[in-house]
Amino acid sequence: MIKRASVIGLGKLGSPLVASFASHGIPTIGLDINSEYVKALQEGRAPVQETDLQKYIDQYHWVISATSDWEEAVMKSDASFIVVPTPSNPDGSFSNKFVVDACEKIGMALRAKKEFHIVAVVSTIMPESSEDEIIPILEAFSGKRAGIDFGYCYSPALIALGSVIRNFLNPDLVMIGESDKRSGQDLEMFYRAVVGQKPAIHRVGLAEAELAKIALNTFITTKISFANMLGMLSDKLGINVDNVTKIIGSDSRVGSKYLKAGGSYGGPCFPRDNRALARAAERLHMETFLPQATDRTNTQLIQNLYWEIEECLPTRSHSVGVIGLAYKLDTDVVEEAMGTRLAQMLAANRIPVIAYDPLAEKSAKKILDGAVSFASSLEECLKKASVIVVANPYPELANIDPAMLGGKTIIDCWRIVKKNRCLRARHLINERIRGKRIADQESVWLKEHTAACDGCGTLLDELNS
Numbered sequence: 122m123i124k125r126a127s128v129i130g131l132g133k134l135g136s137p138l139v140a141s142f143a144s145h146g147i148p149t150i151g152l153d154i155n156s157e158y159v160k161a162l163q164e165g166r167a168p169v170q171e172t173d174l175q176k177y178i179d180q181y182h183w184v185i186s187a188t189s190d191w192e193e194a195v196m197k198s199d200a201s202f203i204v205v206p207t208p209s210n211p212d213g214s215f216s217n218k219f220v221v222d223a224c225e226k227i228g229m230a231l232r233a234k235k236e237f238h239i240v241a242v243v244s245t246i247m248p249e250s251s252e253d254e255i256i257p258i259l260e261a262f263s264g265k266r267a268g269i270d271f272g273y274c275y276s277p278a279l280i281a282l283g284s285v286i287r288n289f290l291n292p293d294l295v296m297i298g299e300s301d302k303r304s305g306q307d308l309e310m311f312y313r314a315v316v317g318q319k320p321a322i323h324r325v326g327l328a329e330a331e332l333a334k335i336a337l338n339t340f341i342t343t344k345i346s347f348a349n350m351l352g353m354l355s356d357k358l359g360i361n362v363d364n365v366t367k368i369i370g371s372d373s374r375v376g377s378k379y380l381k382a383g384g385s386y387g388g389p390c391f392p393r394d395n396r397a398l399a400r401a402a403e404r405l406h407m408e409t410f411l412p413q414a415t416d417r418t419n420t421q422l423i424q425n426l427y428w429e430i431e432e433c434l435p436t437r438s439h440s441v442g443v444i445g446l447a448y449k450l451d452t453d454v455v456e457e458a459m460g461t462r463l464a465q466m467l468a469a470n471r472i473p474v475i476a477y478d479p480l481a482e483k484s485a486k487k488i489l490d491g492a493v494s495f496a497s498s499l500e501e502c503l504k505k506a507s508v509i510v511v512a513n514p515y516p517e518l519a520n521i522d523p524a525m526l527g528g529k530t531i532i533d534c535w536r537i538v539k540k541n542r543c544l545r546a547r548h549l550i551n552e553r554i555r556g557k558r559i560a561d562q563e564s565v566w567l568k569e570h571t572a573a574c575d576g577c578g579t580l581l582d583e584l585n586s
């Protein structure tokens with residue numbers, strides 16, 4: 122029975138995992154090779170930035186501890202959850218080097234432990250990694266046999282940054298790949314104490330869970346790229362893509378989640394899990410087409426955006442405002458994020474960029490390295506830029522004062538600005554100037570709005586004269 126947990130790796134996923142276990146009164150000990158993270162947790166500080174993490178640490182510090190000592194972590198817990206990085210190799214597969222390193226240390230600590238201990242890998246790994254690489258390492262370093270002397274499970278997390286704790290505690294499902302029934306059963310009981318009775322807990326073979334984790338993300342990215350393909354097509358047809366995806370998404374066979382045309386997908390999981398699935402098939406001499414097409418559609422979206430900016434920028438010395446540098450709202454992660462990639466492309470082509478993303482500014486600066494300037498407020502970004510790209514849908518954009526924008530072009534990937542009636546009108550007027558086709562419905566709406574609104578009416582008259 123698992124009553125105490127150790128979490129190996131206190132990064133973006135590991136620290137929230139500690140907090141989630143602790144919130145159910147489970148004594149949890151964290152370990153990391155980064156002594157700063159260990160010290161932070163020992164002192165009651167969140168090692169990483171994540172929604173509610175500090176709040177949970179403050180509230181449940183009495184069951185949380187941290188160490189750099191592997192033996193202590195193993196001895197003071199009944200199961201060790203490994204949440205270390207598995208960086209992508211150039212061929213798209215994941216490297217297990219950090220998992221292997223952690224398993225060597227855990228294996229050595231297991232030598233001295235008499236009680237049954239479960240090792241659960243949470244990090245995303247390639248299919249067959251557990252059987253081919255990880256279990257043999259644990260057995261070699263512990264001198265014990267998996268499934269007999271110690272337990273092994275693969276139990277990946279299905280979370281999104283910015284809502285990691287909420288996702289951990291309220292998952293749709295939990296998956297457990299098990300090396301033996303006892304370990305799977307123990308882990309299932311442990312998770313029930315954390316997530317309650319509602320979520321389905323799937324206990325399957327190790328490679329089945331390994332494949333399911335990356336396949337799930339690949340399915341979602343396929344859906345996103347599909348919606349974005351419809352978005353590109355709808356732009357050409359001059360129609361509203363949201364009306365199209367609304368119809369498709371209301372069919373229960375499809376569902377509306379992640380079926381919204383908007384930005385490209387990014388972050389630490391979606392792009393790489395998609396590529397890893399293709400690589401997993403390739404290793405087995407099987408050709409795939411879907412992951413590659415999904416990836417290409419995703420990249421094309423940013424390229425199209427760049428071309429659109431070039432088209433409407435008065436001169437190459439005018440600034441482009443990029444609103445949103447993280448891969449989504451509420452996170453500072455800029456890995457493969459649309460806004461950051463776009464800013465990089467613009468800067469590489471010597472087009473001045475003024476970016477806005479208070480949460481991700483620090484991490485973006487490391488990548489953009491002086492090539493881009495940063496606005497301290499949304500207003501400043503809107504004021505200084507000639508063309509504005511909405512890469513992330515900040516809710517406050519729906520309420521900005523249209524006077525601040527004059528006749529500037531807004532490329533609103535998420536159609537949030539258009540919720541503001543005057544901005545929507547100005548956006549449509551700009552589209553007309555640029556010779557873009559406007560949907561009949563939108564033209565009718567524009568006529569009605571400009572007849573009722575003096576400011577927008579005058580703007581339209583000026584442009585028509």
Ligand SMILES: NC(=O)c1ccc[n+]([C@@H]2O[C@H](COP(=O)([O-])OP(=O)(O)OC[C@H]3O[C@@H](n4cnc5c(N)ncnc54)[C@H](O)[C@@H]3O)[C@@H](O)[C@H]2O)c1
Pocket residue numbers: 129130131132133134135152153154155158204205206207219220222223243244245246278279280281282389390
């Ligand atoms: N971040 C996400 O959104 C997300 C979502 C699902 C799955 N994952 C997977 O979870 C894993 C961890 O991701 P993350 O985002 O938390 O990474 P991270 O880089 O934020 O954190 C990993 C931590 O592990 C520590 N570490 C490295 N080697 C170690 C070792 N040998 N022993 C102990 N600690 C070690 C690092 O110092 C770091 O603090 C990856 O496999 C990732 O693919 C991440």
